[in-house]
Amino acid sequence: MAIVLAGNQYGKAQTRLVRLTRNGARHTVQDLTVSTMLAGDLADSHLTGDNTNVLPTDSQKNAVYAFAAEHGVGQIEQFGLRLARYFGTSQPAITRARVYLEEHRWRRLGPHSFQRDGAETRTAAVTVDGAGEWVVSGLTGLVLLNSTDSEFVGFATDRYTTLPEATDRILATAVDARWRHAAADPDTDWADSHAGVRGALVHGFVQTYSRSLQQTLYEMGQAVLAERPEVAEIRLSLPNRHHLPVDLAPFGLPNADEVFLPTDRPYGLIEGTLTRDDAPPAGPAW
Amino acid sequence: MAIVLAGNQYGKAQTRLVRLTRNGARHTVQDLTVSTMLAGDLADSHLTGDNTNVLPTDSQKNAVYAFAAEHGVGQIEQFGLRLARYFGTSQPAITRARVYLEEHRWRRLGPHSFQRDGAETRTAAVTVDGAGEWVVSGLTGLVLLNSTDSEFVGFATDRYTTLPEATDRILATAVDARWRHAAADPDTDWADSHAGVRGALVHGFVQTYSRSLQQTLYEMGQAVLAERPEVAEIRLSLPNRHHLPVDLAPFGLPNADEVFLPTDRPYGLIEGTLTRDDAPPAGPAW
Amino acid sequence: MAIVLAGNQYGKAQTRLVRLTRNGARHTVQDLTVSTMLAGDLADSHLTGDNTNVLPTDSQKNAVYAFAAEHGVGQIEQFGLRLARYFGTSQPAITRARVYLEEHRWRRLGPHSFQRDGAETRTAAVTVDGAGEWVVSGLTGLVLLNSTDSEFVGFATDRYTTLPEATDRILATAVDARWRHAAADPDTDWADSHAGVRGALVHGFVQTYSRSLQQTLYEMGQAVLAERPEVAEIRLSLPNRHHLPVDLAPFGLPNADEVFLPTDRPYGLIEGTLTRDDAPPAGPAW
Amino acid sequence: MAIVLAGNQYGKAQTRLVRLTRNGARHTVQDLTVSTMLAGDLADSHLTGDNTNVLPTDSQKNAVYAFAAEHGVGQIEQFGLRLARYFGTSQPAITRARVYLEEHRWRRLGPHSFQRDGAETRTAAVTVDGAGEWVVSGLTGLVLLNSTDSEFVGFATDRYTTLPEATDRILATAVDARWRHAAADPDTDWADSHAGVRGALVHGFVQTYSRSLQQTLYEMGQAVLAERPEVAEIRLSLPNRHHLPVDLAPFGLPNADEVFLPTDRPYGLIEGTLTRDDAPPAGPAW
Numbered sequence A, B, C, D: 001m002a003i004v005l006a007g008n009q010y011g012k013a014q015t016r017l018v019r020l021t022r023n024g025a026r027h028t029v030q031d032l033t034v035s036t037m038l039a040g041d042l043a044d045s046h047l048t049g050d051n052t053n054v055l056p057t058d059s060q061k062n063a064v065y066a067f068a069a070e071h072g073v074g075q076i077e078q079f080g081l082r083l084a085r086y087f088g089t090s091q092p093a094i095t096r097a098r099v100y101l102e103e104h105r106w107r108r109l110g111p112h113s114f115q116r117d118g119a120e121t122r123t124a125a126v127t128v129d130g131a132g133e134w135v136v137s138g139l140t141g142l143v144l145l146n147s148t149d150s151e152f153v154g155f156a157t158d159r160y161t162t163l164p165e166a167t168d169r170i171l172a173t174a175v176d177a178r179w180r181h182a183a184a185d186p187d188t189d190w191a192d193s194h195a196g197v198r199g200a201l202v203h204g205f206v207q208t209y210s211r212s213l214q215q216t217l218y219e220m221g222q223a224v225l226a227e228r229p230e231v232a233e234i235r236l237s238l239p240n241r242h243h244l245p246v247d248l249a250p251f252g253l254p255n256a257d258e259v260f261l262p263t264d265r266p267y268g269l270i271e272g273t274l275t276r277d278d279a280p281p282a283g284p285a286w
Helices: A043-047 A057-073 A075-088 A189-207 A213-227 B044-045 B056-073 B078-088 B190-207 B211-228 C042-045 C057-071 C077-091 C190-207 C213-227 D043-047 D057-071 D076-090 D190-207 D213-225
Strands: A003-022 A026-040 A094-110 A112-131 A132-146 A171-181 A233-240 A244-245 A259-262 A267-278 B003-023 B028-042 B094-110 B113-131 B132-146 B173-181 B229-241 B243-245 B259-262 B268-276 C005-025 C027-042 C094-110 C115-127 C132-146 C171-181 C231-240 C243-245 C259-262 C268-274 D003-023 D026-040 D094-110 D113-129 D131-148 D170-183 D230-239 D243-245 D261-262 D267-276
Touching: A003 A043, A003 A057, A003 A094, A003 C057, A026 A057, A026 B003, A026 D267, A043 C094, A043 D213, A057 A075, A057 B259, A075 A094, A075 A112, A075 A132, A075 A189, A094 B190, A112 B190, A132 A189, A171 A213, A189 A213, A189 A233, A189 A244, A189 B094, A189 B113, A213 A267, A213 D003, A244 B173, A259 B056, A267 D026, A267 D230, B003 B044, B003 B056, B003 B094, B003 C213, B028 B056, B028 B078, B028 C268, B044 C213, B056 B078, B078 B132, B132 B190, B132 D094, B173 B190, B173 B211, B190 B211, B190 B229, B211 B229, B211 B268, B211 C005, B211 C042, B211 C190, B268 C027, C005 C042, C005 C057, C005 C094, C027 C057, C027 D076, C057 D261, C077 C094, C077 C115, C077 C132, C077 C190, C094 D190, C115 D190, C132 C190, C171 C213, C190 C213, C190 C231, C190 C243, C190 D076, C190 D094, C190 D113, C213 C231, C213 C268, C259 D057, D003 D043, D003 D057, D003 D094, D026 D057, D026 D076, D057 D076, D057 D230, D076 D094, D076 D113, D076 D131, D076 D190, D131 D190, D170 D190, D170 D213, D190 D213, D190 D230, D213 D230
Parallel strands: none
Antiparallel strands: A003 A026, A003 B259, A003 D267, A026 A094, A094 A112, A112 A132, A112 B113, A112 B132, A132 A171, A132 B113, A171 A233, A233 A267, A244 A259, A259 B003, A267 D003, B003 B028, B003 C268, B028 B094, B094 B113, B113 B132, B132 B173, B173 B229, B229 B268, B243 B259, B268 C005, C005 C027, C005 D261, C027 C094, C094 C115, C115 C132, C115 D113, C115 D131, C132 C171, C132 D113, C171 C231, C231 C268, C243 C259, C259 D003, D003 D026, D026 D094, D094 D113, D113 D131, D131 D170, D170 D230, D230 D267, D243 D261
């Protein structure tokens, strides 16, 4: 029996960056959180403390700022590709570079004035290794609610089942979606692609008469794959943010499905992946 | 020497409520977090464990749901007044009732579909005692940023001062504002009042050429009092969310005030109160 | 009618500091979060943007580090007094300085090795103005639970009361306590005082047969004032962390008060102040 | 091209449970957060909204409480196995059940009195499918610090490297460790195993003269595999909680590595897996 160092990677997590672009009097602002993770010939740093192949995480952080200065940010997929290519090629020992990016949204109030726009975050995960490049786009924190057109009936039961069937309930979720692009194509219009996927997700949620959150998840994913040929695969993780009807009978009041207790936890969690049957292999994309 | 029980109060914190209104096919949704705090002849519960005068906090929670069912929510100031009056009059031992309300915003996507609208929260604090009623409206989580028209020069120094003067900096803050109404007037158009105050705050931030966050705070508060006669006093607590220019010189790059590190902490904190010289006394409003 | 700038203050919030003391091979580590708030002749900075009297919050942060280097930290009350006196006297425009300190606990594992010790935090709030000095010590995040010897019966009811009486329940809380010292006496053994108050609080919670959290609060506060003559006043804010017995009847199981759902919110909140009848006035201590 | 539903699973996340055991006057308390995730023949619920095979997540929650009542909790690995076996066998459509458990620690203060013991959490992830059973134990939130015996020198550089070599630095991390048991052996003494692994991790951190956090990670993992034959594989994710020496030169003070700014983010992140070369395959354990 011997002890073996299997997979390992390292990097700098959560580098915060605000990139201002001064286009005359009309500024634009981009607000990112960037994480980098590198893998390669790093066993010696673990086994003997020999750091010859270890580019400091501090240097990785510096590169984020320097690249933002030199090249601007642009679309986060582009920015991630630029960074991942750099780490993957500048360091002989590094064979795989991953860059995770979150973009926090600001709404324009004036030529140089902005308001933070909620909890929704655009994300990207870019991977570069010797075999190719992979881009996964995404979003988190998009909280949606339908106040009707949702039911949950005909389910399996066991000796612990007490849930009554619901023929009209609130359905609410916080969308966590990530989708893999068929190709890390430099000509992709990433902004248009993101807006299109986001629109399909929202439309899929809003338009579906829901028999379960599973069904809604599938409709959302299907809408994305049907409308966006550049997307090869989508993964959705949807918490079911339960809204419990409050029992008003003790107070002599009816509750015509109007008064609800939204609960924090526990919550249902529905996860599913949709893909094309001719999708290229995912490789190390995820 | 004797030990004395001085001020005391109790209540139920953070009751979550979603109130749906079904107006035919077009629903509306309101999403609130409500806290209640009662004071009065409660010494015995502390001194002897005699609970005769203690209305359970569970009953307070129930009242929130029952009132929402019976009367709807409407504007949170109204809902808070209705609750505070109830607690203040239904229980002989209770001499002061406070209700704190937070309203979480949803944006309409369709007749029965909604999207959570960010981190900004509308607040109200309503106090009712034997002498009167007080309403404090407010908002939190409104994050604003000006990318120019902000400087900080001519400040005091001590032996620990290393900060250089800044003639063009990013100014960003998360507005925490609470304003006291001159009267808890039932005819107040609370929605219009809130929108007006919010607009004055945003306009005050956006339009001010800032010599300090103190000055911006004052301009914001002054705009509110100048435009909204129903407001007697406003309290602002403004964190200075520092954006540090990144030193790019080691990489041979200029930083023309375009690449910033936004820091989480420490942060500057500026607090100020503006009032009218003829404002009625605040009593127990705060 | 004129608009008036009433109270205002400013400072640096949440400066993080780790102070290492190298006593030969045996190191000690102190881990603090420090906030400073200054008040005085600061109206011009609000009204005209004249910053002549404004010592930058960045300088306040620097002073925290410099004082830690020069003098060490010692007990946080001492460190706070040293800082507050400095700000209150070095700046002619400043008439009141407040310093808030949190100390995060580490447990020793070896001569230079340590483990973070939980969520409990020791706090201090020190105020210095022309009239004197005030010290408020405290703690937060001390979570306590009694699994029996707690009841809640004989309470008031209204039409919304559905809570059954409980003759044996779990009582749990997260202690948030602050206590004012009768004097900011430089000879106070702050460590001993803090340990004594903490012990009285814990003992008061553990030993009390509780008829309500109000009664427990009082017993805790009374124990502090009875045992610690240096304490003039104590303020306690105790959330009632409800543990709901789970109804197991649908599964054909008894629940002999053994299976509970601990809820996050809503929660009861009990607040009370105990003082001595001969306590010196609190002044600006709180 | 067709759209395919690939992997999917669902369950109930974060069911909170406190299990009290009344052993005469001497009580014990266990405090858990439990999540369940089921997979199997669930495509119809996605594709057509047919819920025939969907056991409600509410029933899963109920089972957690019922099992705690009937069988007690015991070691979380046992409790997880019991739950996972139930879900995996009671529902014909379910082919894989995963149960994630977190145990929050309480320290005894008396026969029925307890204090929450910090941020460290014991974890387990149990997977049951038709082919077998897998148990992964773990811990999170164990924050460790060495104030010396840590260096970082001889590292790779690029044009963005500005980090100086450090021959004596603070090394701090929050251990996130998960280890796979070679077998889900019912005779395992899970408590002893957990204590042993935890001890090896702490000892590995404390005793290692660190040339990098990578090396420390390896020493920690190696200690576990060397001392605990029941462990087949361990995965460690170690944030590098940077403590930056504060530059005191502007204040005319030396900084003999005694005054530090601990930063929240960005942070280094080191991840590594150690395994035995004769470890059984991991299957669906992770």
